Amino acid sequence: MNKVIDEGIKNINRYESKPNLTKNDIKKAIDHVLAKIDQNLDKYTNKFPTASSKDLVYGELDNVDWTASFFTGMLWLAYEVTEDEKYKNVAKIHIQSFKERLEKRIQLDHHDLGFLYTLSCVSSYKITGDEESKEIALEAAKLLASRYYDKAEIIQAWGDLSDPTQRGRMIIDCNMNLPLLYWASDVTGDSSYKDMATKHIAQASKYLIREDASSFHTYYMDTKTGEPLYGNTKQGYSDDSCWARGQAWGIYGFPLSYSYIKDWNLIELTKKVTNYYLNRLPEDSICYWDLIFTEKDNEERDSSAAAIAVCGLLELIKYLPVTDEYYEYYKNASQMMLKSLITDYTTDINSDANGLLLHGVYYKGGDCGVDESCIFGDYYYFEALVRAYKDWNKYW
Numbered sequence: 001m002n003k004v005i006d007e008g009i010k011n012i013n014r015y016e017s018k019p020n021l022t023k024n025d026i027k028k029a030i031d032h033v034l035a036k037i038d039q040n041l042d043k044y045t046n047k048f049p050t051a052s053s054k055d056l057v058y059g060e061l062d063n064v065d066w067t068a069s070f071f072t073g074m075l076w077l078a079y080e081v082t083e084d085e086k087y088k089n090v091a092k093i094h095i096q097s098f099k100e101r102l103e104k105r106i107q108l109d110h111h112d113l114g115f116l117y118t119l120s121c122v123s124s125y126k127i128t129g130d131e132e133s134k135e136i137a138l139e140a141a142k143l144l145a146s147r148y149y150d151k152a153e154i155i156q157a158w159g160d161l162s163d164p165t166q167r168g169r170m171i172i173d174c175n176m177n178l179p180l181l182y183w184a185s186d187v188t189g190d191s192s193y194k195d196m197a198t199k200h201i202a203q204a205s206k207y208l209i210r211e212d213a214s215s216f217h218t219y220y221m222d223t224k225t226g227e228p229l230y231g232n233t234k235q236g237y238s239d240d241s242c243w244a245r246g247q248a249w250g251i252y253g254f255p256l257s258y259s260y261i262k263d264w265n266l267i268e269l270t271k272k273v274t275n276y277y278l279n280r281l282p283e284d285s286i287c288y289w290d291l292i293f294t295e296k297d298n299e300e301r302d303s304s305a306a307a308i309a310v311c312g313l314l315e316l317i318k319y320l321p322v323t324d325e326y327y328e329y330y331k332n333a334s335q336m337m338l339k340s341l342i343t344d345y346t347t348d349i350n351s352d353a354n355g356l357l358l359h360g361v362y363y364k365g366g367d368c369g370v371d372e373s374c375i376f377g378d379y380y381y382f383e384a385l386v387r388a389y390k391d392w393n394k395y396w
């Protein structure tokens with residue numbers, strides 16, 4: 001592990017008091033989510049929402065993008081909250097689509113097998129015990145494991161493994177894909193998946209996190225020698241800035257690895273990564289799309305990063321002793337962000353908007369989904385609400 005500095009929390013006063021967010025507020029927000037899901041249920045039974053909306057309306061796609069599982073994950077959350085079979089029935093149709101996608105290898109040359117098969121099939125197996133879902137998810141884990149390089153000890157993020165432009169590239173988002181591998185070891189007893197994930201998260205800690213606790217979006221390793229090469233960005237503002245959603249993937253993903261391998265270094269690192277993030281939030285606690293920006297800049301927020309960060313903080317504090325110097329601040333920060341999302345960042349229930357969160361940014365540099373709803377933001381918003389509402393067993 002390299003040496004990463006802890007900035008501490010600079011504006012600590014703002015996190016000293018607990019925001020007023022009642023169980024009833026959360027229940028009302030969940031009802032809003034359920035109403036939006038109901039509005040979308042027919043449309044997304046045999047199709048999937050696009051990654052981001054256009055003029056606040058998601059399009060329809062076949063099961064081809066890395067984001068296809070987020071609506072399925074929302075269906076499982078809805079089923080858990082309501083026990084209404086209609087959500088499970090549509091999720092089961094989705095599972096067959098994920099099965100076919102895997103059999104036909106439709107657009108699966110990337111590490112997002114984790115997102116795709118955790119939220120569709122692992123969740124299904126965990127909630128219902130369905131054996132077919134388990135088998136599909138295990139096949140997906142095998143395919144994900146085939147992207148691992150022994151020498152570099154990383155899982156390659158994007159592209160065919162023969163593509164020289166992508167060879168040896170790991171990205172911070174992969175933190176969220178590793179749970180599929182840990183889970184596969186747990187259910188099969190084959191430790192090789194867990195070994196790969198454990199080695200990958202160590203490399204991610206060492207190279208994706210910079211000395212000041214900010215993150216590179218992506219980092220190249222030499223797959224022949226195992227030597228580190230260089231970091232750069234894809235979706236952030238610049239190679240040396242800190243893409244907000246990347247930092248949020250760090251806040252959530254490191255504690256998820258901790259939950260499986262119990263390496264305390266991961267928690268220590270998460271605290272530093274979290275403090276860097278908290279220190280760069282504007283007044284309403286919802287980050288700009290890159291943490292380089294401040295109130296002076298005329299830049300968009302990224303509500304999706306905020307929703308991911310809330311889930312990450314709630315996961316992190318599960319492992320912190322209440323006596324930890326940051327415990328209360330993190331708890332309050334998560335509630336402040338959630339309250340801000342509920343109050344100022346949700347779509348109008350009576351509008352044509354079919355997403356949940358306003359003001360997300362998918363890929364600013366590609367001019368794609370800027371100041372729109374993002375389906376992953378919607379999923380994590382719902383997960384954050386469910387986490388705040390009840391005891392919840394994670395799908396990850």
Ligand code: GLY
Nearest residue numbers: 173235245362363
């Ligand atoms: N994993 C890609 C993204 O966060 O946009």
